[in-house]
Amino acid sequence: MKGFGPIKKVLKIVTGVKFAILILTVIAIASSLGSFIEQDEPLAFYQENYPTTKPIFGILTWNLITQLGLNHVYRTWWFFGLLIFLVISLISCTMTRQFPIFSNSKEYFFRQKKESFLNLPFSVKLKNIYYLKENILSKIQDLDFYIYQNGNLTYGYKGLIGRISPILVHFSLIIILFGSFLTAFNNFKAQEILPKGEIFHIQNPIQIGWFTSLPTVTTRVNDFWVEYENNRIHQFYSNLSLLDNFGNEIEHQTISVNNPLRYQNIDFYQSDWNLLGIRFQELTKNNIYESPFFSLEKASKSWITWISNSNTNFTLIFDQLQNTFLVYDEFGNFLNLKNVGDVINSKFLIIDILSSTGLQIKYDPSISIIYFGFGLLMITACLSYLPYTQIWIFSQNGNCWVGGSTNRGKIKLEIEFENLIRDLERSISKNIFIQKNLEN
Numbered sequence: 001m002k003g004f005g006p007i008k009k010v011l012k013i014v015t016g017v018k019f020a021i022l023i024l025t026v027i028a029i030a031s032s033l034g035s036f037i038e039q040d041e042p043l044a045f046y047q048e049n050y051p052t053t054k055p056i057f058g059i060l061t062w063n064l065i066t067q068l069g070l071n072h073v074y075r076t077w078w079f080f081g082l083l084i085f086l087v088i089s090l091i092s093c094t095m096t097r098q099f100p101i102f103s104n105s106k107e108y109f110f111r112q113k114k115e116s117f118l119n120l121p122f123s124v125k126l127k128n129i130y131y132l133k134e135n136i137l138s139k140i141q142d143l144d145f146y147i148y149q150n151g152n153l154t155y156g157y158k159g160l161i162g163r164i165s166p167i168l169v170h171f172s173l174i175i176i177l178f179g180s181f182l183t184a185f186n187n188f189k190a191q192e193i194l195p196k197g198e199i200f201h202i203q204n205p206i207q208i209g210w211f212t213s214l215p216t217v218t219t220r221v222n223d224f225w226v227e228y229e230n231n232r233i234h235q236f237y238s239n240l241s242l243l244d245n246f247g248n249e250i251e252h253q254t255i256s257v258n259n260p261l262r263y264q265n266i267d268f269y270q271s272d273w274n275l276l277g278i279r280f281q282e283l284t285k286n287n288i289y290e291s292p293f294f295s296l297e298k299a300s301k302s303w304i305t306w307i308s309n310s311n312t313n314f315t316l317i318f319d320q321l322q323n324t325f326l327v328y329d330e331f332g333n334f335l336n337l338k339n340v341g342d343v344i345n346s347k348f349l350i351i352d353i354l355s356s357t358g359l360q361i362k363y364d365p366s367i368s369i370i371y372f373g374f375g376l377l378m379i380t381a382c383l384s385y386l387p388y389t390q391i392w393i394f395s396q397n398g399n400c401w402v403g404g405s406t407n408r409g410k411i412k413l414e415i416e417f418e419n420l421i422r423d424l425e426r427s428i429s430k431n432i433f434i435q436k437n438l439e440n
Contacts, residue, residue, distance in 0.1 A: 015092040023086045030082065034073035037065060040207055046071060075184055083177050090170045098167045102160075110153035111392045114401050120392075121410060122417045123403035128395050132424065136393055136402060139420050145391060154393035162408070165384035172380055175373035182366035185209045190361040195276055195354060196224045199243070202361055215266060215363065218243040224273065224357040226321040233301075233320070236273050238357040265365040272358030275303050275321060281349040282309060290354065293318070307348050314344055321355060389413055 013019050037060075038045065046062035055061045069076035117123040126132060137147065137154065145156035188208040194200055199220045208214075222239040235256050242251035242263055253261045261268040277292040293303035296317075303318045313330040323340040343349050387409035394401045402421075406413045 014089055015096050017093075020086065020089045020093065023082060023089060027079075027082050027086065030073055030079055033070055037070050037073075039074075040072055080181075080184070083180065087174055087177050090174055094167055094170045098170065102163045102167060110148075110150060110155050111394055111401075111403070112153060114394065114396070114399075117392070117394065117401045117403040120403035120405050122405070122414060123401065124417075124421055126400045126402065126421075126424065128398050128400040132400050133393060133395055135424055136400070136420070139423060140391055143416065143420075145389075152395040156391045157389065159386050159388040159406075161383055162386035162388045165380045165386070168380035169377060169384055172373050172377035175376065176370055179366040179369035179373060182369065183209075183364055185211045186366070187364045188212050188214065188362070190214075191271070192359045192361065193272075193274065193356055194221050194359065195356045196221055212363070215264075217263070217266060218245075218247075219268070221357055224355050226273065228320070228322065236270065236357075238270055238359065240268060265363060265367075267362045267364075269360040269362065270357070271360040273321075274356045274358070275318060276354040276356050278305060278307075278316070278318075278353055279351045280307055281351055283343070283347055283349055284309075288351070293354075307344070309347065312345060312347065314348070318353070321353065323353065325350075387412070 038049075043062075043066070046065055050056060050060060050062040050065055052061045052063060065071050069078070073079055111117060114125075117125075133154070137149075140156050141147065143158070145158045146160075147154065147156040149155075186209045188205050190202050190205045192200060192202070192204055197220075199218065201216065201218060202214050205214065220241045220243060222241055224236070224238050226236040227234045237254050237256045239254045240252070240261055241249045242261075244250050251261070251263050255261050255268060255270050257270050260270070275293050277290050279288065279290050281288045289307075291305045291307055293305050296302040296304055301320050305316050305318075307314050307316065314335075315328040315330070315332070317326040317328070319325075325338055325340075327335045327338055327344060329335055338344060338350065340350050340353060385408060387406045389404065389406040389409075391402070391404040404413060404417055
Protein backbone atom coordinates (compact mmCIF):
# COMPACT_ATOMS: atom_id res chain seq x y z
CA MET A 1 0.00 0.00 0.00
CA LYS A 2 2.97 2.30 0.43
CA GLY A 3 3.38 2.51 -3.35
CA PHE A 4 -0.02 4.17 -3.62
CA GLY A 5 0.99 7.05 -1.35
CA PRO A 6 2.17 9.41 -4.13
CA ILE A 7 -0.91 8.58 -6.22
CA LYS A 8 -3.21 9.46 -3.32
CA LYS A 9 -1.38 12.76 -2.85
CA VAL A 10 -1.77 13.61 -6.55
CA LEU A 11 -5.47 12.70 -6.47
CA LYS A 12 -5.95 14.82 -3.37
CA ILE A 13 -4.37 17.79 -5.16
CA VAL A 14 -6.33 17.26 -8.41
CA THR A 15 -9.67 16.95 -6.60
CA GLY A 16 -8.99 19.96 -4.39
CA VAL A 17 -10.64 23.35 -4.72
CA LYS A 18 -7.26 25.13 -4.85
CA PHE A 19 -6.23 23.19 -7.97
CA ALA A 20 -9.53 24.02 -9.73
CA ILE A 21 -9.17 27.69 -8.81
CA LEU A 22 -5.60 27.68 -10.14
CA ILE A 23 -6.70 26.16 -13.46
CA LEU A 24 -9.59 28.63 -13.73
CA THR A 25 -7.22 31.52 -13.04
CA VAL A 26 -4.81 30.41 -15.78
CA ILE A 27 -7.72 29.95 -18.21
CA ALA A 28 -9.01 33.43 -17.32
CA ILE A 29 -5.56 34.95 -17.96
CA ALA A 30 -5.29 33.11 -21.30
CA SER A 31 -8.78 34.26 -22.28
CA SER A 32 -7.86 37.84 -21.34
CA LEU A 33 -4.82 37.63 -23.62
CA GLY A 34 -7.08 36.29 -26.36
CA SER A 35 -9.32 39.33 -25.92
CA PHE A 36 -6.43 41.80 -25.74
CA ILE A 37 -4.44 40.41 -28.69
CA GLU A 38 -6.20 40.34 -32.05
CA GLN A 39 -6.91 36.77 -33.11
CA ASP A 40 -6.38 35.02 -36.47
CA GLU A 41 -4.79 37.98 -38.22
CA PRO A 42 -2.09 37.67 -40.94
CA LEU A 43 1.53 37.53 -39.81
CA ALA A 44 2.20 40.98 -41.32
CA PHE A 45 -0.42 42.45 -38.97
CA TYR A 46 1.45 41.25 -35.87
CA GLN A 47 4.82 42.29 -37.28
CA GLU A 48 3.47 45.79 -37.82
CA ASN A 49 1.59 46.20 -34.52
CA TYR A 50 3.92 44.23 -32.22
CA PRO A 51 7.43 45.03 -33.50
CA THR A 52 10.53 43.64 -31.84
CA THR A 53 11.99 47.16 -31.60
CA LYS A 54 9.16 48.43 -29.37
CA PRO A 55 7.74 45.48 -27.39
CA ILE A 56 4.48 46.15 -25.58
CA PHE A 57 4.91 45.95 -21.79
CA GLY A 58 8.57 45.34 -22.54
CA ILE A 59 8.09 41.68 -23.60
CA LEU A 60 5.14 41.34 -26.01
CA THR A 61 6.44 41.08 -29.58
CA TRP A 62 5.20 39.31 -32.68
CA ASN A 63 7.83 36.58 -32.17
CA LEU A 64 6.51 35.74 -28.70
CA ILE A 65 2.89 35.95 -29.86
CA THR A 66 3.37 33.47 -32.73
CA GLN A 67 5.60 31.11 -30.75
CA LEU A 68 3.11 30.80 -27.89
CA GLY A 69 0.12 30.74 -30.21
CA LEU A 70 -1.36 33.90 -28.69
CA ASN A 71 -2.63 34.85 -32.15
CA HIS A 72 -5.06 31.91 -31.93
CA VAL A 73 -5.26 31.24 -28.18
CA TYR A 74 -8.45 29.21 -28.20
CA ARG A 75 -7.07 26.65 -30.65
CA THR A 76 -3.66 26.01 -29.09
CA TRP A 77 -2.69 22.66 -27.57
CA TRP A 78 -1.91 24.19 -24.17
CA PHE A 79 -5.34 25.88 -23.95
CA PHE A 80 -7.00 22.53 -24.70
CA GLY A 81 -4.74 20.98 -22.07
CA LEU A 82 -5.98 23.48 -19.47
CA LEU A 83 -9.59 22.66 -20.33
CA ILE A 84 -8.89 18.92 -20.05
CA PHE A 85 -7.26 19.43 -16.63
CA LEU A 86 -10.29 21.42 -15.52
CA VAL A 87 -12.67 18.67 -16.69
CA ILE A 88 -10.61 16.03 -14.86
CA SER A 89 -10.64 18.18 -11.72
CA LEU A 90 -14.41 18.71 -11.89
CA ILE A 91 -15.17 15.02 -12.45
CA SER A 92 -12.76 13.91 -9.70
CA CYS A 93 -14.13 16.44 -7.23
CA THR A 94 -17.69 15.41 -8.05
CA MET A 95 -17.02 11.69 -7.61
CA THR A 96 -14.80 11.88 -4.52
CA ARG A 97 -16.33 14.82 -2.65
CA GLN A 98 -19.74 15.97 -3.85
CA PHE A 99 -21.41 12.60 -4.34
CA PRO A 100 -20.33 11.27 -0.88
CA ILE A 101 -21.55 14.50 0.74
CA PHE A 102 -24.90 14.22 -1.03
CA SER A 103 -25.19 10.52 -0.19
CA ASN A 104 -24.45 11.15 3.47
CA SER A 105 -26.93 14.02 3.56
CA LYS A 106 -29.76 11.62 2.71
CA GLU A 107 -28.85 9.24 5.53
CA TYR A 108 -30.08 9.82 9.04
CA PHE A 109 -27.92 9.57 12.13
CA PHE A 110 -28.77 10.23 15.75
CA ARG A 111 -26.89 11.96 18.52
CA GLN A 112 -27.12 9.68 21.55
CA LYS A 113 -24.96 11.61 24.01
CA LYS A 114 -25.65 14.95 25.55
CA GLU A 115 -21.98 15.91 25.14
CA SER A 116 -22.36 15.78 21.33
CA PHE A 117 -24.84 18.66 21.51
CA LEU A 118 -22.21 20.97 22.99
CA ASN A 119 -20.29 20.97 19.69
CA LEU A 120 -23.29 22.21 17.70
CA PRO A 121 -23.65 25.90 16.78
CA PHE A 122 -27.09 26.01 18.40
CA SER A 123 -28.20 23.82 21.29
CA VAL A 124 -30.35 24.08 24.38
CA LYS A 125 -31.35 21.88 27.32
CA LEU A 126 -35.02 21.81 28.33
CA LYS A 127 -37.11 20.07 30.97
CA ASN A 128 -39.02 17.27 29.30
CA ILE A 129 -42.48 18.08 30.62
CA TYR A 130 -45.98 18.50 29.19
CA TYR A 131 -45.40 16.75 25.89
CA LEU A 132 -42.34 18.82 25.12
CA LYS A 133 -41.01 16.40 22.50
CA GLU A 134 -44.34 16.25 20.71
CA ASN A 135 -44.49 20.05 20.61
CA ILE A 136 -40.97 20.21 19.17
CA LEU A 137 -41.83 17.67 16.45
CA SER A 138 -44.94 19.62 15.53
CA LYS A 139 -42.95 22.85 15.26
CA ILE A 140 -40.17 21.46 13.10
CA GLN A 141 -42.70 19.74 10.83
CA ASP A 142 -44.16 23.19 10.18
CA LEU A 143 -40.63 24.26 9.15
CA ASP A 144 -40.57 21.56 6.41
CA PHE A 145 -38.05 19.23 8.05
CA TYR A 146 -37.84 15.57 7.09
CA ILE A 147 -37.95 13.70 10.41
CA TYR A 148 -36.59 10.29 11.54
CA GLN A 149 -37.33 8.81 15.00
CA ASN A 150 -35.98 5.90 17.00
CA GLY A 151 -37.28 5.74 20.56
CA ASN A 152 -36.07 8.84 22.37
CA LEU A 153 -33.86 9.91 19.44
CA THR A 154 -34.98 12.26 16.67
CA TYR A 155 -33.19 13.59 13.59
CA GLY A 156 -34.47 16.00 10.93
CA TYR A 157 -33.10 17.83 7.89
CA LYS A 158 -34.22 20.15 5.09
CA GLY A 159 -32.65 21.86 2.06
CA LEU A 160 -31.30 18.72 0.35
CA ILE A 161 -31.41 20.60 -2.98
CA GLY A 162 -28.52 22.68 -1.66
CA ARG A 163 -26.42 19.49 -1.51
CA ILE A 164 -27.20 18.23 -5.02
CA SER A 165 -26.85 21.67 -6.66
CA PRO A 166 -23.00 21.71 -6.49
CA ILE A 167 -23.01 18.41 -8.41
CA LEU A 168 -25.23 19.97 -11.06
CA VAL A 169 -22.96 23.06 -11.15
CA HIS A 170 -20.01 20.80 -11.98
CA PHE A 171 -22.15 18.96 -14.52
CA SER A 172 -23.13 22.23 -16.24
CA LEU A 173 -19.49 23.33 -16.40
CA ILE A 174 -18.56 20.02 -18.00
CA ILE A 175 -21.37 20.53 -20.57
CA ILE A 176 -19.99 24.00 -21.40
CA LEU A 177 -16.45 22.68 -21.77
CA PHE A 178 -17.70 19.78 -23.90
CA GLY A 179 -19.50 22.25 -26.16
CA SER A 180 -16.33 24.35 -26.38
CA PHE A 181 -14.35 21.29 -27.48
CA LEU A 182 -16.90 20.55 -30.19
CA THR A 183 -16.79 24.16 -31.33
CA ALA A 184 -13.01 24.07 -31.66
CA PHE A 185 -13.06 20.93 -33.80
CA ASN A 186 -16.26 21.44 -35.78
CA ASN A 187 -16.94 25.03 -36.83
CA PHE A 188 -16.16 27.59 -39.47
CA LYS A 189 -16.50 31.31 -40.16
CA ALA A 190 -16.54 32.68 -43.71
CA GLN A 191 -16.73 36.15 -45.22
CA GLU A 192 -18.32 36.74 -48.63
CA ILE A 193 -18.62 40.02 -50.58
CA LEU A 194 -21.28 39.48 -53.25
CA PRO A 195 -22.99 41.63 -55.87
CA LYS A 196 -26.75 41.74 -56.07
CA GLY A 197 -28.11 38.83 -58.09
CA GLU A 198 -25.08 36.57 -57.45
CA ILE A 199 -25.46 32.82 -56.79
CA PHE A 200 -22.62 31.52 -54.65
CA HIS A 201 -21.21 28.66 -52.59
CA ILE A 202 -19.28 29.21 -49.35
CA GLN A 203 -15.63 29.37 -50.36
CA ASN A 204 -13.84 32.06 -48.36
CA PRO A 205 -13.40 30.69 -44.81
CA ILE A 206 -11.41 32.86 -42.42
CA GLN A 207 -11.59 30.26 -39.63
CA ILE A 208 -12.31 26.55 -39.84
CA GLY A 209 -12.20 23.67 -37.34
CA TRP A 210 -9.84 20.74 -37.73
CA PHE A 211 -12.59 18.27 -38.63
CA THR A 212 -14.92 20.63 -40.48
CA SER A 213 -15.83 20.44 -44.14
CA LEU A 214 -17.53 23.35 -45.89
CA PRO A 215 -21.22 22.67 -46.51
CA THR A 216 -22.51 22.65 -50.07
CA VAL A 217 -25.17 25.30 -49.54
CA THR A 218 -26.22 27.29 -52.62
CA THR A 219 -27.31 30.85 -51.87
CA ARG A 220 -28.64 33.62 -54.09
CA VAL A 221 -28.53 37.34 -53.26
CA ASN A 222 -31.89 38.54 -54.57
CA ASP A 223 -31.64 42.17 -53.53
CA PHE A 224 -29.81 44.63 -51.32
CA TRP A 225 -30.84 48.06 -50.06
CA VAL A 226 -30.00 50.62 -47.39
CA GLU A 227 -32.47 52.41 -45.12
CA TYR A 228 -31.73 56.01 -44.09
CA GLU A 229 -33.00 58.27 -41.33
CA ASN A 230 -32.08 61.96 -41.32
CA ASN A 231 -29.52 61.31 -44.08
CA ARG A 232 -27.77 58.74 -41.91
CA ILE A 233 -27.67 54.98 -42.34
CA HIS A 234 -30.28 53.36 -40.12
CA GLN A 235 -30.12 49.75 -41.36
CA PHE A 236 -29.12 47.75 -44.42
CA TYR A 237 -30.79 44.62 -45.72
CA SER A 238 -30.08 41.62 -47.95
CA ASN A 239 -32.77 39.41 -49.40
CA LEU A 240 -31.41 35.84 -49.62
CA SER A 241 -32.66 32.55 -51.01
CA LEU A 242 -31.25 29.11 -50.27
CA LEU A 243 -31.49 26.70 -53.21
CA ASP A 244 -31.40 22.93 -53.52
CA ASN A 245 -29.37 21.00 -56.11
CA PHE A 246 -32.07 21.62 -58.72
CA GLY A 247 -32.26 25.37 -58.16
CA ASN A 248 -35.51 25.23 -56.21
CA GLU A 249 -35.91 27.68 -53.34
CA ILE A 250 -35.94 25.95 -49.94
CA GLU A 251 -35.51 28.99 -47.67
CA HIS A 252 -36.12 32.70 -48.16
CA GLN A 253 -35.52 35.58 -45.76
CA THR A 254 -34.54 39.24 -45.63
CA ILE A 255 -31.65 39.65 -43.20
CA SER A 256 -30.26 42.73 -41.50
CA VAL A 257 -27.76 43.53 -38.78
CA ASN A 258 -28.61 41.39 -35.71
CA ASN A 259 -31.30 39.53 -37.68
CA PRO A 260 -29.55 36.57 -39.37
CA LEU A 261 -30.84 33.72 -41.50
CA ARG A 262 -30.41 30.35 -39.75
CA TYR A 263 -30.48 27.08 -41.68
CA GLN A 264 -29.17 23.73 -40.38
CA ASN A 265 -26.85 25.37 -37.79
CA ILE A 266 -25.50 27.78 -40.45
CA ASP A 267 -26.06 31.49 -39.73
CA PHE A 268 -25.93 34.17 -42.44
CA TYR A 269 -25.21 37.57 -40.87
CA GLN A 270 -25.38 40.97 -42.52
CA SER A 271 -21.91 42.44 -41.92
CA ASP A 272 -21.09 45.16 -44.49
CA TRP A 273 -21.87 46.58 -47.91
CA ASN A 274 -20.18 48.37 -50.78
CA LEU A 275 -20.82 49.91 -54.21
CA LEU A 276 -19.08 48.34 -57.19
CA GLY A 277 -20.00 50.62 -60.06
CA ILE A 278 -22.77 51.93 -62.30
CA ARG A 279 -24.54 50.65 -65.38
CA PHE A 280 -25.24 53.30 -68.05
CA GLN A 281 -26.38 53.54 -71.64
CA GLU A 282 -24.75 55.61 -74.37
CA LEU A 283 -27.83 56.94 -76.15
CA THR A 284 -26.17 57.78 -79.46
CA LYS A 285 -25.07 54.17 -80.02
CA ASN A 286 -27.68 52.47 -77.80
CA ASN A 287 -24.89 50.49 -76.05
CA ILE A 288 -24.92 49.58 -72.36
CA TYR A 289 -21.70 49.80 -70.33
CA GLU A 290 -20.55 49.36 -66.75
CA SER A 291 -18.05 51.66 -65.05
CA PRO A 292 -16.30 50.68 -61.78
CA PHE A 293 -16.33 52.76 -58.62
CA PHE A 294 -13.22 53.91 -56.75
CA SER A 295 -13.48 54.76 -53.05
CA LEU A 296 -12.56 58.24 -51.87
CA GLU A 297 -9.92 57.95 -49.18
CA LYS A 298 -11.11 60.82 -46.97
CA ALA A 299 -14.82 60.08 -47.17
CA SER A 300 -16.41 56.92 -45.78
CA LYS A 301 -18.85 55.29 -48.18
CA SER A 302 -18.19 57.74 -51.02
CA TRP A 303 -17.10 56.77 -54.54
CA ILE A 304 -15.94 58.32 -57.78
CA THR A 305 -16.18 57.11 -61.39
CA TRP A 306 -15.94 58.41 -64.97
CA ILE A 307 -18.01 58.03 -68.11
CA SER A 308 -16.87 59.28 -71.47
CA ASN A 309 -16.96 58.93 -75.22
CA SER A 310 -14.80 60.37 -77.95
CA ASN A 311 -16.08 63.92 -77.38
CA THR A 312 -16.97 64.31 -73.72
CA ASN A 313 -15.77 63.19 -70.29
CA PHE A 314 -17.77 63.40 -67.04
CA THR A 315 -16.80 62.72 -63.43
CA LEU A 316 -19.50 61.30 -61.14
CA ILE A 317 -19.33 61.28 -57.33
CA PHE A 318 -21.70 59.11 -55.31
CA ASP A 319 -22.27 59.47 -51.56
CA GLN A 320 -23.92 56.48 -49.85
CA LEU A 321 -26.59 54.45 -51.66
CA GLN A 322 -29.15 57.22 -52.14
CA ASN A 323 -29.57 57.16 -55.94
CA THR A 324 -28.22 60.71 -56.24
CA PHE A 325 -24.82 61.85 -57.50
CA LEU A 326 -22.79 64.92 -58.41
CA VAL A 327 -21.67 65.56 -61.97
CA TYR A 328 -18.44 67.40 -62.89
CA ASP A 329 -16.96 68.18 -66.29
CA GLU A 330 -13.52 67.14 -67.45
CA PHE A 331 -12.00 70.26 -65.85
CA GLY A 332 -13.47 69.58 -62.43
CA ASN A 333 -16.26 72.16 -62.65
CA PHE A 334 -19.50 71.26 -60.91
CA LEU A 335 -22.39 70.87 -63.34
CA ASN A 336 -25.44 69.63 -61.45
CA LEU A 337 -27.02 67.06 -59.13
CA LYS A 338 -28.59 64.06 -60.82
CA ASN A 339 -30.63 60.97 -59.86
CA VAL A 340 -30.36 57.41 -61.11
CA GLY A 341 -32.54 57.28 -64.23
CA ASP A 342 -31.57 60.78 -65.39
CA VAL A 343 -29.77 61.63 -68.62
CA ILE A 344 -26.42 63.45 -68.60
CA ASN A 345 -25.93 65.98 -71.38
CA SER A 346 -28.45 64.12 -73.58
CA LYS A 347 -25.84 61.40 -74.13
CA PHE A 348 -25.70 59.05 -71.13
CA LEU A 349 -28.58 57.42 -69.28
CA ILE A 350 -27.68 56.22 -65.76
CA ILE A 351 -29.53 52.91 -65.45
CA ASP A 352 -28.53 51.44 -62.10
CA ILE A 353 -26.03 51.39 -59.25
CA LEU A 354 -24.20 48.08 -58.85
CA SER A 355 -24.12 47.26 -55.12
CA SER A 356 -22.63 44.39 -53.14
CA THR A 357 -23.45 42.96 -49.73
CA GLY A 358 -21.05 41.64 -47.12
CA LEU A 359 -22.15 38.40 -45.49
CA GLN A 360 -20.54 36.70 -42.52
CA ILE A 361 -21.39 33.01 -42.41
CA LYS A 362 -20.94 30.97 -39.24
CA TYR A 363 -21.37 27.28 -38.52
CA ASP A 364 -21.34 26.12 -34.91
CA PRO A 365 -23.55 23.08 -34.19
CA SER A 366 -22.57 23.00 -30.52
CA ILE A 367 -23.78 26.51 -29.64
CA SER A 368 -27.08 25.08 -28.32
CA ILE A 369 -25.10 22.77 -26.01
CA ILE A 370 -23.15 25.74 -24.64
CA TYR A 371 -26.33 27.78 -24.13
CA PHE A 372 -27.94 24.85 -22.30
CA GLY A 373 -24.86 24.52 -20.09
CA PHE A 374 -24.90 28.22 -19.18
CA GLY A 375 -28.63 28.13 -18.47
CA LEU A 376 -28.23 25.12 -16.19
CA LEU A 377 -25.21 26.77 -14.55
CA MET A 378 -27.16 29.92 -13.65
CA ILE A 379 -30.04 27.93 -12.15
CA THR A 380 -27.91 25.47 -10.17
CA ALA A 381 -25.50 28.17 -8.99
CA CYS A 382 -28.45 29.97 -7.38
CA LEU A 383 -29.84 26.75 -5.89
CA SER A 384 -26.45 25.83 -4.43
CA TYR A 385 -26.76 28.80 -2.06
CA LEU A 386 -29.82 27.26 -0.41
CA PRO A 387 -28.89 26.14 3.14
CA TYR A 388 -28.82 22.53 4.25
CA THR A 389 -30.07 22.42 7.84
CA GLN A 390 -30.05 19.58 10.41
CA ILE A 391 -31.72 19.28 13.81
CA TRP A 392 -31.40 16.68 16.61
CA ILE A 393 -33.50 15.87 19.68
CA PHE A 394 -32.39 13.62 22.53
CA SER A 395 -34.51 12.82 25.60
CA GLN A 396 -33.11 11.27 28.78
CA ASN A 397 -33.77 11.41 32.53
CA GLY A 398 -36.48 14.07 32.29
CA ASN A 399 -34.32 16.37 30.12
CA CYS A 400 -34.48 17.12 26.41
CA TRP A 401 -31.53 18.35 24.38
CA VAL A 402 -32.26 20.19 21.11
CA GLY A 403 -29.50 21.20 18.68
CA GLY A 404 -29.09 22.29 15.08
CA SER A 405 -26.52 23.18 12.45
CA THR A 406 -26.47 24.51 8.88
CA ASN A 407 -23.88 25.05 6.18
CA ARG A 408 -25.28 28.44 5.14
CA GLY A 409 -27.63 31.04 6.53
CA LYS A 410 -26.54 30.65 10.15
CA ILE A 411 -28.25 33.89 11.14
CA LYS A 412 -31.56 32.64 9.71
CA LEU A 413 -31.16 29.34 11.57
CA GLU A 414 -30.36 31.19 14.77
CA ILE A 415 -33.55 33.23 14.40
CA GLU A 416 -35.62 30.09 13.67
CA PHE A 417 -34.01 28.30 16.63
CA GLU A 418 -34.71 31.19 19.00
CA ASN A 419 -38.31 31.42 17.79
CA LEU A 420 -38.71 27.67 18.26
CA ILE A 421 -37.44 27.81 21.84
CA ARG A 422 -39.64 30.81 22.67
CA ASP A 423 -42.70 29.07 21.23
CA LEU A 424 -41.88 26.00 23.33
CA GLU A 425 -41.46 28.10 26.46
CA ARG A 426 -44.78 29.85 25.87
CA SER A 427 -46.45 26.50 25.23
CA ILE A 428 -44.98 25.01 28.42
CA SER A 429 -46.00 28.07 30.49
CA LYS A 430 -49.50 27.84 29.08
CA ASN A 431 -49.74 24.15 29.93
CA ILE A 432 -48.50 24.78 33.47
CA PHE A 433 -51.07 27.53 33.94
CA ILE A 434 -53.89 25.31 32.68
CA GLN A 435 -52.72 22.42 34.88
CA LYS A 436 -52.72 24.62 38.01
CA ASN A 437 -56.21 25.87 37.26
CA LEU A 438 -57.43 22.32 36.84
CA GLU A 439 -55.91 21.28 40.19
CA ASN A 440 -57.56 24.23 41.93
